[in-house]
Amino acid sequence: MSEDALFPLELVQPEAYDAEPRLIAPGAVHVPGWLTSEQQRWIVGRFGEWTQGPVPLRAATLPGGRRMSVRTVCLGWHWQPYKYTREATDVNGRPVLDFPDWMVRLGRKAVADAYSSVGVVDGTLADPAEDYTPDAALVNFYDDGAAMGMHQDKDERSTAPVVSLSIGESCLFRFGNTETRTKPYTDVELRSGDLFVFGGPSRFAYHGIPKVLPGTAPTDCGLTHGRINITMRVTGLS
Ligand code: MD3
Ligand code: FE
Numbered sequence: 001m002s003e004d005a006l007f008p009l010e011l012v013q014p015e016a017y018d019a020e021p022r023l024i025a026p027g028a029v030h031v032p033g034w035l036t037s038e039q040q041r042w043i044v045g046r047f048g049e050w051t052q053g054p055v056p057l058r059a060a061t062l063p064g065g066r067r068m069s070v071r072t073v074c075l076g077w078h079w080q081p082y083k084y085t086r087e088a089t090d091v092n093g094r095p096v097l098d099f100p101d102w103m104v105r106l107g108r109k110a111v112a113d114a115y116s117s118v119g120v121v122d123g124t125l126a127d128p129a130e131d132y133t134p135d136a137a138l139v140n141f142y143d144d145g146a147a148m149g150m151h152q153d154k155d156e157r158s159t160a161p162v163v164s165l166s167i168g169e170s171c172l173f174r175f176g177n178t179e180t181r182t183k184p185y186t187d188v189e190l191r192s193g194d195l196f197v198f199g200g201p202s203r204f205a206y207h208g209i210p211k212v213l214p215g216t217a218p219t220d221c222g223l224t225h226g227r228i229n230i231t232m233r234v235t236g237l238s
Helices: 037-050 101-117
Strands: 022-025 028-031 071-075 078-080 083-085 136-142 148-151 162-168 171-175 186-190 195-198 207-212 227-233
Touching: 022 186, 028 101, 037 071, 037 136, 037 162, 037 227, 071 078, 101 162, 101 195, 101 227
Parallel strands: none
Antiparallel strands: 022 028, 028 195, 071 136, 078 083, 136 227, 148 207, 162 195, 162 227, 171 186, 171 207
16 A cells, blocks of 8 residues: 555645534534634734733633633723723723724624625624624633633623634634523534634523643644634623
């Protein structure tokens, strides 16, 4: 047998096996490889700027006193358990960074691309004629051992979709149901460059990140270790 008959193709291009946009649940669309590596590197550059302040990357403290293992910097509105504020009153009292216009445009393209890719046409936006206009982003950084427990995102006063972008190491994403934080789940591996949009009936589903897969960051994504996740939201606040 020639040696190349044994060549492990899946190690060269694993995404080729699962590269199609996929409806995971009603309103929940996974678009693998949506960001180019150049876009990923550019966003990693912006992340470096956001973490310079005025509010540093911080692990939020939950009401019981436990600290999250994920560290977050926010844009537009500062999130703290469990509310949005304009100043980081749980960190250093400083004002949150502006929500950038480029991210509004990216969010609109994300929702349009995700829903058109799987033929979703229903009312996942409050008013489909109205543009998606996110006004807050939580930018999460996962380093070694960081994880996020099953939770719902319900501090927003809007039912508009959440847009999620992943850069860096792959992770296991657990998408649950709206009723309980337990089964049934759908587990999905999220990789660098992936887009996920959660709207309609999926908007208030429980979800979490059981683990990040160390050493899986692509060499060209701009991060050598760890994982960045950006979630854009419409707060419904003013
Ligand atoms: C489904 N972040 O910031 S992104 C979060 O990878 C959060 O950092 C995870 O959960 C992360 O709140 C998961 C996927 C995600 C984000 C928000 C959602 C899924 C969602 C809101 C509603 C439903
Ligand atoms: Fe969440």
